[in-house]
Amino acid sequence: MKELNISASQSTPSIVSDSANGSLLLSGDSYPENSFELFGPVIQWVDDYLASSGQSLAVTLELQYLNTSSVKAVMDIFDLLEAAHGEGHAVSVTWYYDSRNERVGELAEEFKEDCTFPFTVVGR
Amino acid sequence: MKKRYQDLETRIQSLLDEPSYADHPLREALDDLWRHTNEQLERIERISYLSDAFQMMARQRELGLVARYDRELKRLAKLVRISDGYQEMMRDMNAALKESSIRDPLTNLLNRRALMERMKELSLTAESDQPAFVVAMLDVDHFKRINDRYGHDAGDRALTRLADIMRCSVRESDDVARWGGEEFLVLLPSVSLEEGEAVIDRILAGVRGNTIEVEGEQLLLTVSVGMALHRIGESVSTTLSRADRALYLAKQAGRDRVALERRPG
Numbered sequence: 439m440k441e442l443n444i445s446a447s448q449s450t451p452s453i454v455s456d457s458a459n460g461s462l463l464l465s466g467d468s469y470p471e472n473s474f475e476l477f478g479p480v481i482q483w484v485d486d487y488l489a490s491s492g493q494s495l496a497v498t499l500e501l502q503y504l505n506t507s508s509v510k511a512v513m514d515i516f517d518l519l520e521a522a523h524g525e526g527h528a529v530s531v532t533w534y535y536d537s538r539n540e541r542v543g544e545l546a547e548e549f550k551e552d553c554t555f556p557f558t559v560v561g562r
Numbered sequence: 563m564k565k566r567y568q569d570l571e572t573r574i575q576s577l578l579d580e581p582s583y584a585d586h587p588l589r590e591a592l593d594d595l596w597r598h599t600n601e602q603l604e605r606i607e608r609i610s611y612l613s614d615a616f617q618m619m620a621r622q623r624e625l626g627l628v629a630r631y632d633r634e635l636k637r638l639a640k641l642v643r644i645s646d647g648y649q650e651m652m653r654d655m656n657a658a659l660k661e662s663s664i665r666d667p668l669t670n671l672l673n674r675r676a677l678m679e680r681m682k683e684l685s686l687t688a689e690s691d692q693p694a695f696v697v698a699m700l701d702v703d704h705f706k707r708i709n710d711r712y713g714h715d716a717g718d719r720a721l722t723r724l725a726d727i728m729r730c731s732v733r734e735s736d737d738v739a740r741w742g743g744e745e746f747l748v749l750l751p752s753v754s755l756e757e758g759e760a761v762i763d764r765i766l767a768g769v770r771g772n773t774i775e776v777e778g779e780q781l782l783l784t785v786s787v788g789m790a791l792h793r794i795g796e797s798v799s800t801t802l803s804r805a806d807r808a809l810y811l812a813k814q815a816g817r818d819r820v821a822l823e824r825r826p827g
Contacts, residue, residue: 503652506645513641541651548644 439490442483450476451501455483460493465500468508477511484518494528495519501533502542516553523555530556537561666740668718669725677739677747681798684751694792696758698748699805700728700765703784703817705744708776716776717744720783723774731764746785755791755822762787762820770818784818791824 439457446452451466470476487495504512519529535542546559574596583589664676688694702724709717721744728738728746737749750758766785773780788809792801804823812821
């Protein structure tokens with residue numbers, strides 16, 4: 439599988455996938471000019487990984503600020519995970535946030551609503 | 563309905579089967595008519611079946627669309643809610659950033675930039691028949707000694723305490739800023755020099771009357787003040803340098819006092 443290894447910029451998060459270990463990490467702020475360009479490959483990777491591998495997928499998020507199109511992209515990824523979970527795939531999300539900014543934790547909890555797969559929000 | 567049809571069918575069938583009617587001129591016509599009727603009945607049944615199937619399909623399609631619409635609507639509501647949350651967070655961070663950009667972090671008084679802005683505003687909106695504002699420049703007397711003797715942390719605590727005294731002594735409409743080091747600036751809008759002096763006298767009395775505890779010792783501090791009234795048309799920096807000149811005179815005259823700059827422009 440073609441892996442993702444995108445470094446962070448001021449307006450985009452770093453994105454690192456590892457299909458051998460079944461992990462995906464997104465970290466930083468996200469307000470890209472073109473969210474489709476940024477998140478298209480991520481959604482594709484998740485879709486391909488879940489379709490081709492019987493392995494588990496652990497998504498780790500360390501996202502701070504998200505603009506509207508990034509919120510939508512993250513919801514799209516969670517929808518894929520939800521569908522995979524429904525088909526018996528072991529998928530999980532861990533969302534780490536800076537506990538000095540409780541608001542980010544609250545927003546992560548809002549994302550978590552309606553998700554039935556393991557989803558933990560951790561302040562640190 | 564079915565019963566009547568069955569009765570009719572039996573009757574017609576027995577008529578058609580009756581050998582004595584075999585050559586009757588109406589027999590062939592009845593046979594044709596009966597066949598035609600049955601064909602029509604079959605057609606009606608087929609049409610009803612198709613029509614029902616189409617209706618069912620349309621109904622299911624509609625239900626599917628409604629469910630999808632509801633799902634999308636729910637998703638959109640969630641998206642909007644979360645996005646609003648992020649925007650609100652940004653707005654609050656902006657407000658906090660703005661607040662911290664106008665404050666001196668040690669004393670939480672306004673900083674120099676914020677007070678300059680305020681003075682420029684007042685200067686621009688000043689009217690010629692009313693006093694615009696008075697500036698009072700305050701300098702803590704012999705402050706260097708505190709720093710030298712007790713260290714900078716003790717000096718910082720003394721400045722914080724002095725800032726509290728000043729904040730409590732001025733009127734609601736006045737602004738107090740930390741100008742830098744041990745220098746403070748009080749901005750008094752819409753007063754004459756004499757009215758302003760009364761406010762500043764309260765600060766001086768407050769400073770004199772409050773010991774400041776530094777490293778277990780009770781220190782009595784004093785401040786010297788130079789004041790100037792902003793003149794219509796003069797630049798803010800000119801008003802400030804006039805106040806500064808008065809401050810120098812207050813220091814020269816023995817400190818712990820106010821000097822007014824009232825030389826004609």
